[in-house]
Amino acid sequence: MLSLSEENYLKIIHKLESERQVKATTSAISELTQTKASSVSDMLRKLADKEMIHYVKYQDITLTEAGKSYALQIVRKHRLWEVFLVEKLNYRWDEVHDIAEQLEHIQSETLIERLDKFLGHPATDPHGDPIPDAEGNMHPTRKRVFFSEIKVGAKGIVQGVADTSPVFLRYLTKIGLGIGSEFEITDRIEYDQSVELAVRGRIIAMSREAAQNIYTLE
Amino acid sequence: MLSLSEENYLKIIHKLESERQVKATTSAISELTQTKASSVSDMLRKLADKEMIHYVKYQDITLTEAGKSYALQIVRKHRLWEVFLVEKLNYRWDEVHDIAEQLEHIQSETLIERLDKFLGHPATDPHGDPIPDAEGNMHPTRKRVFFSEIKVGAKGIVQGVADTSPVFLRYLTKIGLGIGSEFEITDRIEYDQSVELAVRGRIIAMSREAAQNIYTLE
DNA sequence: CATTATATTTATATTTGCCTAAAATACGTA
């Protein structure tokens, strides 16, 4: 059983690992956790002692099997609680992150399985992210295709978002876009790679930055 | 905003205060929290600094208005989560305490009000204890009459238990007694003050100790 | 490839919440 802090580190390392762009390094973790690199360094030694990470000084960090499994359990808890908050307590998708961040650390052998059952074994959270099963398997999902990559003229349904910050989610809500929304990419502006899309009969201009964070599935 | 430890101390002090038999003293808190008296003493100074308790060295401790209000919010959260666990996740009443003990510390402005609504504004928790409202008011409850005080021949309905330890709750479940159970006190043995009662047509002998922890209302 | 810049680690310190041991205070009773 790990401490709250240790759990948060595992989660962050998992996030960096699974978002294959970035490697898990001391400074990347420091950045994401908003703690000093020296503190991260301390914690990495502790997690290595507990065999949760592979750690060689000055090199990239990777999770061990045990560490990955532990991290996926936290992800599972986080996402199931998010579903609970949205489905049962009527929260909006941009409001649930901070609360789920706390709830994901509740320790109980049985709680999360009962919650999962109560929620009807949902496959994804309110942002479209898949929920790992009790054994830590993410049911293989189709490949994500971001708005920034979809060819002009293509239609589809929004399946998820890669940025779950409240400010981004509120923007999407404002323009009438959510998971399940139908869309058509009507144009891409070469100058700044922004896109134009049709949602509910309205034409919307969207920056490349935003378009890189909304996806449908192949 | 108080730390988890500080919240637990407030809760314990409130428990001692409201169970009017015992006064909140350093040693009583030490006993209940299973921490050394010296540690308690440290914490009391901290809580006094934060104006959560009235504290004069070597004297009994009482909560300030702020402290009482804070403590009641924790009690509210604890009891609402217990209702959730029993009503929605099908836990038994002897299983919920430890999980609620964790959930009661989740910090959110809105979560508990939404949970309360979701649960249909329950008046009591699964052990019959009243749930304070958002302002910290316990709706005035009728006076408790314990099995150890009920006169022989009287009938009634179990309204609550004063001991919520799993071992006690499992004993009650085993003898077929729960909140809402009809009973009749059929005899009281003068020798050891044990009682005899009829539940669902069966006659049960119950020790004075157990009888002191089950009650109906006046 | 030498030097500078950046990233990382080590050393040392702080805060929180706990501990043990010792000192101070309060209480029961002879």
Added chain:
DNA sequence: TACGTATTTTAGGCAAATATAAATATAATG
């Protein structure tokens, strides 16, 4: 009321998780 006992507080320390500052290793560049 004075003594012994029990309670409470103070003093000094430890572990966890953070920080700052200094040392060291790696990477980037002219």
